[in-house]
Amino acid sequence: MLSKLILKLMVLFLIVGCVSSKQAEFNDYIFENKKEKKAYIKSYNRALKLWSIPYSEENIKTDFGTGHVIISGPKNGKKMVLLHGMDASSTMWYPNIKTLAKNHRVYAIDFLMEPGKSTLTSDALSSKELVLWYNSIFNYYKLKDFDLVAASRGGWIATLLASQKDNSINKMVLLSPAQTFEYIDQLAKTSNALLLKLFPSQKKFEKTLETFSTHPDKINSKYKKQFYLANKYAKSNTSMLQMTPFSDEELKFITTPVLILIGDQDVINSEKSLERAQNLLFRSQTTIIKDAGHFLSIDQSEAVNTAISTFLQ
DSSP states (O other): OHHHHHHHHHHHHHHHHHHTTOOTTSOOSSBSSHHHHHHHHHHHHHHHTTOSSOOEEEEEEETTEEEEEEEESOTTSEEEEEEOOTTTOGGGGTTTHHHHTSSEEEEEEOOTTSSSSOEEOSSOOOHHHHHHHHHHHHHHTTOOSEEEEEETHHHHHHHHHHTSTTOOEEEEEEESOTTSSSSOSSHHHHHHHHHHHHSOOHHHHHHHHHHHOSOGGGSOHHHHHHHHHHHHHBOOOTHHHHOOOOOHHHHHHOOSOEEEEEETTOSSOOHHHHHHHHHHOSSEEEEEETTOOTTHHHHTHHHHHHHHHHHHO
């Protein structure tokens, strides 16, 4: 109970500290001003060029704002949706996209309430509204029986989607899903990310990377710059308060085959998370990736790519 209370206080402090400074003349949910947003988008575009295969970008108008989608892979391939981690945007998939798009038509969606190219034009969305928003994008592309690969916060959202009746998910892969099966495992260590958000600096950023990654040296400098600007410029939002572990009943309701991967040095999940998933999910597989942290898709991209491909075959 104490860890839950600490987490909620940390999030509330973060939200108050970041949102209260919003400038009235610039109506943007994420960024404080046009200059900072422009710098971030410029960095996003540079990082996106790390994708080693052809891609296209599309903006989809929805009731809640514009959804930005990056599309890759053969047009006749099986459909796949990618949901990124917190503040990471869809560019985070650069070490994985070549493998993921080999046999799949991939749709990487930027989260509406975080730094990226999706734009929220309403108030912060509830969990129910998040489901409606993602389903509107799935419906736009007529996605049925698709595979879903999601990381960290994206893993929580993926689980939310899979817990809905009559969803269209075929198989699901969760890469260290945050706050999904258990609360954050090593809360004290993750406070580096909070301090970075409140008092951004390059030194705190590097310290945060060392906490979440076993091989921060593997992170491409262009992507690293974009990720830093996401933490430096973007305000946080109340969506973190919704992210509590799913109940036994919600998890038992999920019939989608699920693969859950965590790093052996992950600060977000531990074997306890995997045990709960195995006990409650109807069709689940779990794997611990050696020499990997929370950023396992970069730390050990080859091992992660192989595990995903094998599971989805």
